Amino acid sequence: MQILLSKKIKLKARFFDVDSMNVVWHGNYVKYMEIARCELLDEIGYGYEKMKQDGFVFPIVKMDIKYIKPIFFNDDIQIEARLLKSDGFLKFNYEISSIKTGDKLSIANTSQMAVRICDYTTCFELPNELLMAINLYLEKR
């Protein structure tokens, strides 16, 4: 699938994110992915606040995660979010890797759909505002 844009962030696995095996609890990866996705959207000037102003929210409709190697307490990790070319969905894939070893730790995918706030109707195409923000960013690069 064609990658339009990607964004890498770095973070540390915190104490409150690890479980009784001293590794990050699997549900907390969803937060890491959201941080990277939001940073990418903020960078193209189309974060959640801009979406709301335009009258849209983008709920997650599908998500899958593959856990390859554990993330231990205090590990420094990189999360790369990649915006994929797609007609109806806002699609991202993610790769989490260890900063120390470079090992791939997890891969994941999310799909979001645009929903109009005024009447909660689902849009089967991405709003023009979003497509323009992506194109504008790609041109400026």
Added chain:
Amino acid sequence: MQILLSKKIKLKARFFDVDSMNVVWHGNYVKYMEIARCELLDEIGYGYEKMKQDGFVFPIVKMDIKYIKPIFFNDDIQIEARLLKSDGFLKFNYEISSIKTGDKLSIANTSQMAVRICDYTTCFELPNELLMAINLYLEKR
């Protein structure tokens, strides 16, 4: 301090709530307290949704927690929330205890203030709607 009302709930400490020492992470007690508080407010017919309809939100302005004994994974606990008599604040205290041993595990306090949603102004008195809901409930008992 005078206790107006109290409500006891029971729950089990879940895997996602324990930390690497296999005990409930201290920040998760705040969720347990919120469950008990919301159940009490729902019982008197003045839950967060009713508050919103009346034009108010009740943010927490102060909280303190004392951790007496740890809560281990899978422990069954009881949380008692007690609504305290107070003029300007919505005040609760809490007691968390072990269902198996009866041991007191934690005590806590929260204070909430009423804030008008329309203009985000703080009310220095509790809204009449809330006081009436409390009185109505106390009379019916």
Added chain:
Amino acid sequence: MQILLSKKIKLKARFFDVDSMNVVWHGNYVKYMEIARCELLDEIGYGYEKMKQDGFVFPIVKMDIKYIKPIFFNDDIQIEARLLKSDGFLKFNYEISSIKTGDKLSIANTSQMAVRICDYTTCFELPNELLMAINLYLEKR
């Protein structure tokens, strides 16, 4: 896929689980699924504590979730976890539904692998202890 066992639990969507759109944040479904899965495993006498005693942990290696309709604040929901027949993995699927309307809100899948605590080696077959616990439970029913 063949369902060996299933378990239904009920819970209420709490305030701390909803996001700024007043619906349960997508990452919190992972907790709901874990509660149902753990209750099922506890029922067959093979919860996480028994696993540990036998020298195993069962990290999640794969997870996917489909979000069909939103879960709103204070909604009462049912989560059904179903243990699936599988050789190498501990596989579950999940269905979240509204108690009020019966609507299907979400479906999901998780796969876990057995890992030996002593040397962190992955087992490519499920431990006998687990298979025996499942069979024993199925016979007794």
Added chain:
Amino acid sequence: MQILLSKKIKLKARFFDVDSMNVVWHGNYVKYMEIARCELLDEIGYGYEKMKQDGFVFPIVKMDIKYIKPIFFNDDIQIEARLLKSDGFLKFNYEISSIKTGDKLSIANTSQMAVRICDYTTCFELPNELLMAINLYLEKR
């Protein structure tokens, strides 16, 4: 109270941390405080992993938080953790402020006690290893 050491960190309020009023849910401040506290302890070379190696854990035994102004979604905040001089407890206070306006948003306190891992006995004095780490760091500055 005498401040021995302090550490400032910066972070952004994430989508998964805000509640239905679009402000950070009060329980999530506990995570922000933990991040700052752990960074300070890591800086003096006495993080949770070093503690464990020395045979100790430091559970929180008391916590209080005052919420002064709300933290909104995407706000950039600073958390300052200050290690206080204290005999029996590991005491910190915290100040959360807005990076944009400089406004004080929250103040808080935590107390931790040393517990021996081998027999779960509480130490009524701080371990020498910790006191030495603090002194060594203060001398080097």
